[in-house]
Amino acid sequence: MVSKDLLPAALPESLERRRRPVGALGALLLRRKPARASVPANASAAAADTPKLVARGLSKHYGDFVALHPTDLDIKGGEFVTLLGASGSGKTTLLQTVCGLVPPTAGQLLIDGVDHTHTPARNRSMGVVFQNYALFPQMTVSENVAFALDVRRVPSAEIRRRVGDALELVGLASFAARYPRELSGGQQQRVALARCFVYQPSLILMDEPLGALDRKLRETLQIEIKRLHRQTGATFLFVTHDQEEALALSDRICLMHAGRVEQFGTPAQLYEAPRTLLAAQFIGISNVLHGTVDASGTSLVTADGGIPVTGAEPGAALAAVIRPEHARISDGPALLSGKVNEIIYAGSESRVLIELASGLVVTVRRTAELAHPTIGQHVGITWAPDRVRLLPRS
Ligand SMILES: Nc1ncnc2c1ncn2[C@@H]1O[C@H](COP(=O)(O)OP(=O)(O)OP(=O)(O)O)[C@@H](O)[C@H]1O
Ligand SMILES: [Mg+2]
Numbered sequence: 001m002v003s004k005d006l007l008p009a010a011l012p013e014s015l016e017r018r019r020r021p022v023g024a025l026g027a028l029l030l031r032r033k034p035a036r037a038s039v040p041a042n043a044s045a046a047a048a049d050t051p052k053l054v055a056r057g058l059s060k061h062y063g064d065f066v067a068l069h070p071t072d073l074d075i076k077g078g079e080f081v082t083l084l085g086a087s088g089s090g091k092t093t094l095l096q097t098v099c100g101l102v103p104p105t106a107g108q109l110l111i112d113g114v115d116h117t118h119t120p121a122r123n124r125s126m127g128v129v130f131q132n133y134a135l136f137p138q139m140t141v142s143e144n145v146a147f148a149l150d151v152r153r154v155p156s157a158e159i160r161r162r163v164g165d166a167l168e169l170v171g172l173a174s175f176a177a178r179y180p181r182e183l184s185g186g187q188q189q190r191v192a193l194a195r196c197f198v199y200q201p202s203l204i205l206m207d208e209p210l211g212a213l214d215r216k217l218r219e220t221l222q223i224e225i226k227r228l229h230r231q232t233g234a235t236f237l238f239v240t241h242d243q244e245e246a247l248a249l250s251d252r253i254c255l256m257h258a259g260r261v262e263q264f265g266t267p268a269q270l271y272e273a274p275r276t277l278l279a280a281q282f283i284g285i286s287n288v289l290h291g292t293v294d295a296s297g298t299s300l301v302t303a304d305g306g307i308p309v310t311g312a313e314p315g316a317a318l319a320a321v322i323r324p325e326h327a328r329i330s331d332g333p334a335l336l337s338g339k340v341n342e343i344i345y346a347g348s349e350s351r352v353l354i355e356l357a358s359g360l361v362v363t364v365r366r367t368a369e370l371a372h373p374t375i376g377q378h379v380g381i382t383w384a385p386d387r388v389r390l391l392p393r394s
Contacts, residue, residue, distance in 0.1 A: 050113040052077040052203060052235040053098065058107035060093050067093040069260045070107060075252075077202070080229050080236040084246040084282070085256030091239045092207055094256070098237060099128050099205050111203065127201035129192055129209045135180040142167065142176040145194045166198035169228065186217040190224070197228060207239045222248055243283050247271065255279055277394045280321045285351075287322045287362045290393060300390070303358035307335055308385045318390045324351060324365040326387035329373055334380025338362065340373045354381060 053075040060068040068090045075081050083091040096102040098109060100121030109117045116124055135144045142163050149159045167173045170190040180188055189209065196204060209225075210218045226249055229236055240246055246253050247267045255262040255270060263270055263279045274280035277288065291302035297314045299306035307320060329352065341361065342353035350366045352373055364381060366373070373379050 051075060054110040056108040058097055058109060059105050060097055060102060061105040067259055071261055075235060077235055078233050080249060080251045082246040082250040082253050083239045083256055084243060084253050086241060089256040090259040091256055095205050095207050095237060095239055099126055100124050126203040126205055127196040127199055129196050129206040135188055135191055137180050141172060141178050141191050144191055145198050148199055162198050166194040169197055170194045185213060186221060189221060197232060201234060203235045205237045255282060277319050277391050280391060285324050285363050289320045292317050304336055304356040309388060309390055312390055317393050319393050321389040321391060322383055322387060324363040327364045327381055327383045329364055330380040330382040334382045336381040337378060340375050340377045340379055354379060
């Protein structure tokens with residue numbers, strides 16, 4: 001039987017998600033309307049310009065260890081924002097302070113302009129989906145999806161309608177009577193998404209919901225999440241350590257490193273205009289040449305020779321970042337030269353790995369139109385100088 005007490009109890013259990021028997025993505029459904037929040041009378045008018053989610057100086061310490069340094073976020077209604085970063089960078093900590101599972105050490109959290117810093121998790125206006133958070137194994141798909149509506153005594157006709165709509169949304173209408181053990185991993189994940197969407201939360205938090213899936217299924221569900229985002233208009237805060245997933249899904253990416261926001265911007269801003277070497281190396285492939293700017297300010301002197309730069313301060317120690325698609329193999333004059341030591345075929349294009357005299361290996365994208373180098377061949381490498389991004393060495 002579904003007991004009302006189960007719902008709050010499900011909260012701390014979600015933290016132990018890796019030990020749960022049914023290895024599926026799960027949804028933790030929190031109340032849509034803040035229980036005690038004073039919602040302004042003209043809420044819809046206010047909602048148009050009030051950010052959905054604002055963090056001001058939000059931080060988390062565990063004893064002396066700072067898992068999250070003071071962090072500011074400003075997320076608009078309907079945005080899809082991804083927290084991206086290496087393991088241990090503070091993504092889950094930030095997400096859990098937002099959903100109320102982890103109390104912040106300092107700072108403030110506003111949802112729809114209302115202070116929710118100290119609101120209990122289950123009274124926050126959001127749906128949460130965790131990786132590996134179990135579906136209830138003894139309940140059918142439709143019972144799993146209905147759970148949160150059931151405990152809140154939503155009339156049964158309405159529950160049937162909303163569960164039907166949610167299962168339709170994730171393409172599982174014909175699986176309503178099955179048990180989780182009778183579903184594939186991807187189908188279980190979709191049930192968890194339906195459990196989240198049935199509650200129609202306007203703010204949805206997802207912590208690596210696709211982490212356990214193979215590449216093909218991940219890509220399918222990425223498209224599905226993107227579609228659900230468009231259809232529901234909800235605001236998403238999504239966690240991943242997979243940069244391709246972040247680039248594919250996000251309106252904006254919040255790149256995290258060592259408990260801090262390294263850069264927060266659109267995928268194009270992060271890819272094309274990384275502000276730090278760490279951002280440049282985390283997103284996409286970057287060729288990085290370290291050097292010192294010469295006295296004229298027009299050349300970066302590297303271990304493999306001088307490369308042309310503009311707008312650099314003479315004497316500055318900098319890193320030049322060149323993306324593989326901006327570099328090409330040249331028969332004529334070249335900026336660098338080296339020996340081809342690997343060619344990686346990837347369908348419509350290949351990546352050619354060229355070892356320079358210093359031992360640095362540079363990656364160049366080769367499309368079908370360009371000449372075929374061979375392994376061991378000495379080649380020149382060139383690029384348009386304005387494609388070089390100069391960054392401080394970290
Ligand atoms: N309860 C805790 N007590 C002490 N340290 C913690 C606690 N929870 C997290 N941390 C530490 O805080 C840091 C950030 O952890 P967090 O779980 O936010 O990382 P993450 O970016 O989500 O990593 P992953 O990609 O591995 O999930 C880590 O160094 C972690 O060990
Ligand atoms: Mg995590």
